[in-house]
Amino acid sequence: MSPVTVARQSLIGRRIPKLDAPEKASGQTRYIQDIDLPGQLHAKILRSSRLHARILSIDTAKAAALPGVHCVITAADVPEQRPIGVNKDQLPLKTDRVRSYRDEIAAVAAESPEIAEAALGLIEVTYEDLPPLVDPRLSKQPGAPILHDRAADNVAMTFTYQNGDVAEGEAESDFVVEDEFSLHYVTHCCMGVSGVIAEFEPSGNLTLYSNTQVPFLHKREFAELLGIDPGRIRIIQPPIGGGFGSKLDIYPFEPICIFLAKKTGRPVKLVFSREEEFLASPTRQPVILRLRSGARKDGTLTFRTVRTLHDNGAYTSWGATTPFVMMQTFSSLYRVPHCDYFTEAVYTNNPYAGSFRGYGNLQATFAVEQHMDKLAALVGMDPLDFRLKNAQEPGEVTPQGMHFKSCGFKDCLTIAARRSDYADKRRQYEAERRQPGTVKRGIGIASMLHVGGGAKIYPSDGCGTILKLDDFAHVTLITGASEIGQGSETVLAQLVCEELGVPLDAVTVVNNDTDITPWDVGVHASRTTFIAGNSAIGAARKAREKILLAAAKVTNLAAEQLDLRQGAIVRSEDGQLLMPLAKMLRSLHFSDKAELVITSHYYEPPSQHQDKEFKGDVSAAYAWATQVVELEVDTATGIVRLDKVTAAHDVGRVLNRLGIEGQIEGGIVMGQGYALTEDLLVEEGVCRNPNFRDYKLVTAPEIPEMDISFVETQDGEGPQGAKGVGEAPAICMAAAVANAIENATGVRITSLPFTPERVYRALRAIED
Amino acid sequence: MSLLREIRFTLNGVARQVSVPVTMTALAMLRDVLHLTGTKYGCGEGECGACTILVDGRSVNSCVMFAVDCDGRQVTTIEGIAADAQWQPLRESLVEHGGVQCGFCTPGMVVQASHVLSRDPHADRQAIKRGLEGNLCRCTGYKKIVDAVVAVADAGGKVAP
């Protein structure tokens, strides 16, 4: 009988459906909204009815007397509460003053959400109004109301970065352009609204069912807030109905729910309504951005001067820190010898901003890429050629200190331009502007740079993995990395399969319980595939080594002569089947040398912490992308319709083609919404459209045709060569749309979003 | 407290009798009274489609439907669609085409897509996009969802009853 041979099969680059998709498509997945614990109470929060006011009194007696109400709390009932947020500038329950309409004043735990809601209506609050501050341009004016005693100038945060000498750069310039760009409020609109369930054991241990994207870091924050040992907090993350950065900070509803659970001794569940989600979850930060840029006649960039004013809102969450990412685009997307960058986030009585997919980069790219088009026109170059001339290349270390070890930027530019026929169409559409008819066509290009190999935002960027091999060759991958719908679970499983030669269904991923999973710094900064992926590979390689050593003994071959393929141990040179992997593992389990629980970790090593001047290499790898947008502008209505988006992304390497396409398509459409339809209208501190009727998400019939190419630069540090890509696809869209509208109409619009009325007004050259 | 009313209806093929407040939504009845949590709350105003169910074979937003109005009707939820072999190709197609990410909109998408396909088993891409216009998704950018439904429609016969 001839020996059986087994071929090597790789899952890398294939189209792998998400592991959790069948359950989700059957409605069986239980999100936080779907979980009810025995004895559970329901909580609701009373928010301020004033924009800026002193709280004179709060009377909760009637609410507390309502049948079914278990507990009503105000700040007076939780003296132990501590400030939260990036600047630690707010208490979960406000004491004597409210600074925005979303401010939390009191909370109720009751038998049902309806009773809790009714009780809110019985709480009587008296206020004394204080002068409002709703325009960030007025925050630093003398006599402006001061929102926080600690910040007498109303400045929440500043960032300063410089390289070279912009005066010198300007002197060298043949052309200089300057514009003010204004960017609006948008919000995450996760389809699953925010929610949390808190439960205390009699021992005092707290179990939190939470949608957080950063469970391990939040353990410490909750512990500080409650004055308890972090070791007594367990966070369980049920499947999350969307994240996009909205769950990266602690927001008041979580501690409030914990306080209620503590007071009542019952599990307490707090879930937002959609209106509340609009009013009281974070936004993307609105920015007024002034950019001055220059170039020489030969098309080399000379300098950039950037001044931005961020409306911080009443309190400080991650939105205030987005300039950290924005500066990378100004300093390092293209080669710019001189850069001067200053940003300031100022307090107002408006809603406050958190992190949101792209983390400031949409705003920065919107400005930079419009200026690239303007400068190209002045220089007299095709916008593509102008970009290629200034684009970064592999090996470059930018003045800010970023080291681009792999860099597919030029390939992204040329591929996206070629596949969209950019150069010819741009000339054609420009020529067609004068032709009759109200519908004008346009094409626009924009590119982006973003971290793709983790980000040294915290003291380190690490993730741990535990791999458990059972006696039937089933692998349990226990990872610190959270799944928020992006598909990390599936990619991590694939990476393990690649090392262990087992089929995908032989892997179970456990990723949602801080009592079980190893440490991780959370889902953000497009880091999970890179950091958790490398960590998983590390564990799988250790397991592989262990198995092959054991097999070597049994087969009388050297470990180097063996391979793991399709659930079997084989001879590498010809694939001859030697024994099933399960048999080997079983025999190991029955020996005293098993140790088939393997641990590993990955700490993103090559990058450095930036110094105080923000110089240094923040990520082990960087992602690049170019997107070309083709659209139609109806000049009779101002309506802009996207026809096609041609995207080329340097992703290092494609691990799961289905998953990465999904990330990019979803990001493009999210970027489309940012550019065209989404607008959280905040007027005098009031959100005017807290609903999907007037906050317009893109719907299925509006999506453009999408042509996506991958540039595989095989990053040396990446897991199987891959880089992070989660945020990248949303970043260039608004800039590309702006450039395409200009191509179609000759009108450049520097404020978002491009709603029909804004476009129509610009076309009519009527000031807002 | 709220006036109660006893209603009888067929839920996923099974006769049910339940007492509900007259102002309760069909969504709240399904989730909180009957503990069928596959149908999701997304907005409560009929704007997002996460709560889509079938009533007498037509898709509706259960968040704006009065539960009492289910009386005497045939109600199908995602749990019913999930148990129905007729719709297995649709569910599989969504999975295979990558139409599922966070998955929160998915049950509503599946129910609405089943409605679109039962009305027009050979619906074209444009008709499918229009058919799904009332279902918001924040993750996928819709393309893979549309691809998945188009694939089922192209295979027409597969979903015929």
Next chain:
Amino acid sequence: MSAIERYEVPRDVETAAEILRGGAVTILAGGTDLMPQSKAGRVSFGKVLMNIRRIPELMGVAEADGMIRIGALTSIADLLELDTVGRRLPVLWQAADQFASGQIRNMGTIGGNICNASPAGDTLVPLLVLNAEVELASKAGGRLVTRRVPLRDFLLGPGRTARRPEELLTAVAVPVPPDGFRARFAKLGTRPALDISTVSVAVGAVVRGGAAEDVRVAFGAVAPRPIRGPRTEATLDGRPLAKAVIDAAAEVAHDEVTPIDDVRATAWYRRQMIHNLTKEVLSHVAAA
């Protein structure tokens, strides 16, 4: 908390009218407006919640005596599927096609859309152009009486109609359009449907021998209620739909409407769009 004391499900119009005579009745049809409005506190329930969805008389479409009668419970999706609507009243079909989403079209009824009297109500604008009348039934002196009110008189303001509390809207009746009548509807929005109208325009006319007769123009979302545009109509009546005439009519339309600023658009933009949409719709009618 609801103050509802009774829930009624009448099986015929007579019973429904009897219940209405008792007063303090909230009528439930499709629920698509009532449920969110009551949850948001914009509508409070009366003592009686009356579900009229089990009344067969309120369903169906029939043609008699030169009138097309559309039962109040006809859903927006039904309008799209009814041959009579598609063939005889294409302007209403167009508006139904651009109405909300598939799910809402399945639930929402034409009677509910009329009674909700939204300034942006999508079916109202074409119905105004079709000279629709609403049929109202009530109990008086022990018997069922009905009256018909032209839609343009029925709509009073946002959420306000001429329906008396004891009346039930049973149907909308549309005179069979005259031979050669062409009508078009257009709604401004970035989406095929789902958008609430920023503005909408419907125009109908009989175009005979080059001249437009029986011209009817209606506008949505530019006044407290959907309105007819008599001055715009007068500009067009008896004239050929030539470019100069269309341009002049669009100017009149621009001045005739009285929009406001809101979250969806400014008054300025709405006027501009009324101008441009009127032009577009008239060009389509001229070319039809």
